[in-house]
Amino acid sequence: MKKILFTGGGSAGHVTVNLALIPRFLKEGWAVSYIGSHDGIEKQLIAKLPDVRYSGISTGKLRRYMDWQNVKDPFKVIGGAMQAYRIIRKLKPDVVFSKGGFVSVPVVFGAWLNRVPVVIHESDLTPGLANRIAIPFAAAVCTTFPETEKHLRSAKTRFVGAVVRDGLDAGSANRGRVFCRLDGSKPVLLIMGGSLGARKINETVRLALSRLTAEFQVVHLCGKGQLDPELDLPGYRQFTYIGDELPDILAMTDVVVSRAGSNSIFEFLALRKPMLLIPLTKEQSRGDQILNARSFEASGYCEVLEEENLTADTLASGVSRLYRDREAYIGRMEQTGQKDALSDLFHYIKQTVRS
Numbered sequence: 001m002k003k004i005l006f007t008g009g010g011s012a013g014h015v016t017v018n019l020a021l022i023p024r025f026l027k028e029g030w031a032v033s034y035i036g037s038h039d040g041i042e043k044q045l046i047a048k049l050p051d052v053r054y055s056g057i058s059t060g061k062l063r064r065y066m067d068w069q070n071v072k073d074p075f076k077v078i079g080g081a082m083q084a085y086r087i088i089r090k091l092k093p094d095v096v097f098s099k100g101g102f103v104s105v106p107v108v109f110g111a112w113l114n115r116v117p118v119v120i121h122e123s124d125l126t127p128g129l130a131n132r133i134a135i136p137f138a139a140a141v142c143t144t145f146p147e148t149e150k151h152l153r154s155a156k157t158r159f160v161g162a163v164v165r166d167g168l169d170a171g172s173a174n175r176g177r178v179f180c181r182l183d184g185s186k187p188v189l190l191i192m193g194g195s196l197g198a199r200k201i202n203e204t205v206r207l208a209l210s211r212l213t214a215e216f217q218v219v220h221l222c223g224k225g226q227l228d229p230e231l232d233l234p235g236y237r238q239f240t241y242i243g244d245e246l247p248d249i250l251a252m253t254d255v256v257v258s259r260a261g262s263n264s265i266f267e268f269l270a271l272r273k274p275m276l277l278i279p280l281t282k283e284q285s286r287g288d289q290i291l292n293a294r295s296f297e298a299s300g301y302c303e304v305l306e307e308e309n310l311t312a313d314t315l316a317s318g319v320s321r322l323y324r325d326r327e328a329y330i331g332r333m334e335q336t337g338q339k340d341a342l343s344d345l346f347h348y349i350k351q352t353v354r355s
């Protein structure tokens with residue numbers, strides 16, 4: 001029996017591709033294991049797959065700012081690397097697939113020490129810090145954007161395109177309306193601040209809410225701990241995070257306001273949802289979301305609103321404009337080629353197994 005080990009975590013965006021690939025390997029009879037952190041979002045998401053053996057390791061983070069955790073974290077990273085090395089030595093996987101996030105770095109290093117080939121996947125236009133550290137130890141890097149190759153120097157790259165989750169297009173608008181208790185009497189605006197929520201977007205949405213609800217029914221995914229219990233308006237629904245019902249909600253959505261995380265924006269593109277993107281700033285991230293958003297803007301799929309220009313007024317007027325011009329956005333999105341990135345990636349990983 002062939003064995004594959006997956007890793008990746010820290011945010012849902014670092015697990016989405018794994019969740020799409022795992023069922024394919026299970027269906028072909030592979031033994032599937034996963035290394036994530038002890039308490040990250042990946043643990044909850046992978047727990048839904050009973051046939052996958054999950055091992056937690058300790059993780060640390062490389063921060064761009066001063067924090068007392070910076071002193072403790074190198075020890076956690078070293079501890080995590082030793083745990084990953086031992087797990088991999090015992091499991092003896094034929095191949096490792098890494099989606100990035102800090103938990104993946106010791107796993108990739110442990111695989112390299114154990115001579116197990118690693119395939120890395122990069123969702124963003126430029127590689128994240130974790131992937132940049134891990135790339136020298138990998139056999140190959142698969143990219144979502146064709147432009148990414150320019151930003152990678154050492155490893156073997158392969159452009160596969162965007163992997164969107166299975167079942168994304170099987171949503172039902174009716175189920176979505178029942179779930180959200182909305183009657184569909186107005187167009188639906190979905191607001192999503194990435195898998196963790198976005199505080200600045202949430203605050204601005206609340207300031208603009210009377211204007212937004214005059215034109216739309218609004219579904220707002222706020223992120224953990226960011227609901228406003230005081231706000232209970234007709235035509236406005238807030239959730240911290242939506243799991244399996246997201247395809248239903250997307251099916252009833254007319255336009256989207258979102259951060260520019262790679263998985264999210266390719267999901268909106270696949271479903272032809274016009275988007276107003278508010279990327280994370282260079283200070284909040286490394287500017288990857290700005291590049292993701294600008295690439296989509298150049299193709300005519302979205303409007304970009306930089307966070308420094310985000311006000312109740314620019315948000316409300318941007319969404320109105322987006323809805324007014326929706327047919328033009330949808331028309332351009334329909335011109336995109338349909339590449340089966342999931343199958344391409346699946347076959348490629350199978351070819352990379354240890355000989």
Ligand SMILES: CC(=O)N[C@H]1[C@@H](OP(=O)(O)OP(=O)(O)OC[C@H]2O[C@@H](n3ccc(=O)[nH]c3=O)[C@H](O)[C@@H]2O)O[C@H](CO)[C@@H](O)[C@@H]1O
Pocket residue numbers: 011012013014016123124192193194195196221240241242243246260261262263264265267280285288289
């Ligand atoms: C703060 C941070 O580090 N953000 C990064 C993270 O974002 P983040 O985790 O937000 O990633 P993405 O936007 O790429 O993906 C979010 C995923 O979560 C799903 N979802 C989201 C909300 C919800 O309620 N339910 C739900 O299912 C989306 O459908 C999508 O599949 O990974 C992305 C992919 O590497 C990067 O582009 C982002 O810069």
